[in-house]
Amino acid sequence: MAQLELIEVVQRYGRHTIVDGVNFSLEPGRIACLLGPSGCGKTTLLRCIAGFEEIAGGEIRLHGQAVSTARQRVAPEQRRIGMVFQDYALFPHLTVDQNVAFGLRNLPQEEASLRVRQLLATVGLHGQGDKFPHELSGGQQQRVALARALAPRPELILLDEPFSNLDVGLRERLSVEVRDILKREGSTAILVTHDQNEAFAMADEIGVMYEGKIQQWDVPYNLYHRPANRFVADFIGQGVLVPGTVEPDNAVRMELGVLTSDTPVECNESCTECDCGCEVDILLRPDDIVHDDASEVQAEVLNKAFRGADILYTLRLASGSEVLSLVPSHHNHALGEKIGIRLDADHVIAFKRGADCACDHAD
Known part of the structure; x- marks a missing residue:
């Protein structure tokens, strides 16, 4: 009881x-x-x-x-x-x-x-x-x-x-x-x-x-x-929302590449398995963005907050969108410098963006 x-x-x-x-x-x-x-x-x-x-x-x-x-x-x-x-x-x-x-x-x-x-x-x-x-x-x-x-x-x-x-x-x-x-x-x-x-x-x-x-x-x-x-996404921890498009097989395409989830993508509260090309906002935490010198995706350092073992970087992508990345502090980059980054996330947190998703009208 x-x-x-x-x-x-x-x-x-x-x-x-x-x-x-x-x-x-x-x-x-x-x-x-x-x-x-x-x-x-x-x-x-x-x-x-x-x-x-x-x-x-x-x-x-x-x-x-x-x-x-x-x-x-x-x-x-x-x-x-x-x-x-x-x-x-x-x-x-x-x-x-x-x-x-x-x-x-x-x-x-x-x-x-x-x-x-x-x-x-x-x-x-x-x-x-x-x-x-x-x-x-x-x-x-x-x-x-x-x-x-x-x-x-x-x-x-x-x-x-x-x-x-x-x-x-x-x-x-x-x-x-x-x-x-x-x-x-x-x-x-x-x-x-x-x-x-x-x-x-x-x-x-x-x-x-x-x-x-x-x-x-x-x-x-x-x-x-x-x-x-x-609200919970914004209140708990740090993160940003970036635009993406839902694809088949639990995948979402965004500027940083394709992110594949280990669970079905939920593009709104009523649609728990979406693969219909819905436009969504994807939550990315600082630990989802990894510093990688070998990556082709480059981002400009806009801001940095030193936290001892780590530095929290605010990065600007080519489109002008901003993301956060938590990087070990021995990678100490200057403001305005371009660094390589890649996605490293095993699931997708998606929120419906703009107009209704197509799956809202599906039978």
Whole structure:
């Protein structure tokens, strides 16, 4: 049975719909992420799951039991959900030990103390229990907040932009560490973030949200390599859309050559196997374009972004179209220089371009 299930969940402020018919389920021990731009409804949806907000329609279930419908709502404190907030929300007048033990007041003191010591060791804060929050770094305070949420062994952990107040390097490192902690505890969790690097580092599955809807719920690999629509393609990773024409046998012809897919080419949402000469836009990621001095296809270096091991080149093709290419940094080319490139992709992500495809009218 799913730990959490959302069925056609709707939430509104007055006439303004914030969450619009969201469906997903989460199995025990899995870590999910609601990912999307500001204002897409992800934090509102998290607050609905926590029980802080009512829903206007649909149903939220925990272990098969309805906790939110349009007619009734189980109180947050009765849902056995742990919450980690963006601002940590630690009690400044309590020590680290006392903060972590806050939700263990119904346990015998010896049992509660043992649980606190175990969690502080788990989050890497062994021996820090006598300190107060202001004596800790931001990363340490976030670990305390996580330990406090984990202490009562909740059925679900919700993390609302938990790393947004930290610097980039610490944010990336801590997201990996928090995932390890959650996995060791066997916790089921949902993270809310607008940062895809955090989402990829932490989540087993990700729901990309836009305008109150889940645009795609999938594993990180598929979001990057097989986006469901243009919004997901644009929001996840980097890439460009170049024009192409669909040919038989899962092939697409474009300026860079013919790209053959390992799956049928989908030239629009209703046509899942297209070979009728449709005009499409093809998504090319930087890792789909390989630097190759022996290639006859030449491109001009328009821009370059040094990234240590790699350089991200913006390249102009003969037609004036631009593509991106991620190249090992020992290939250091000057702006305006022509370099050889070739395609290296094993599938095609195509979106219908312009007029309706011919296959739209096929019998």
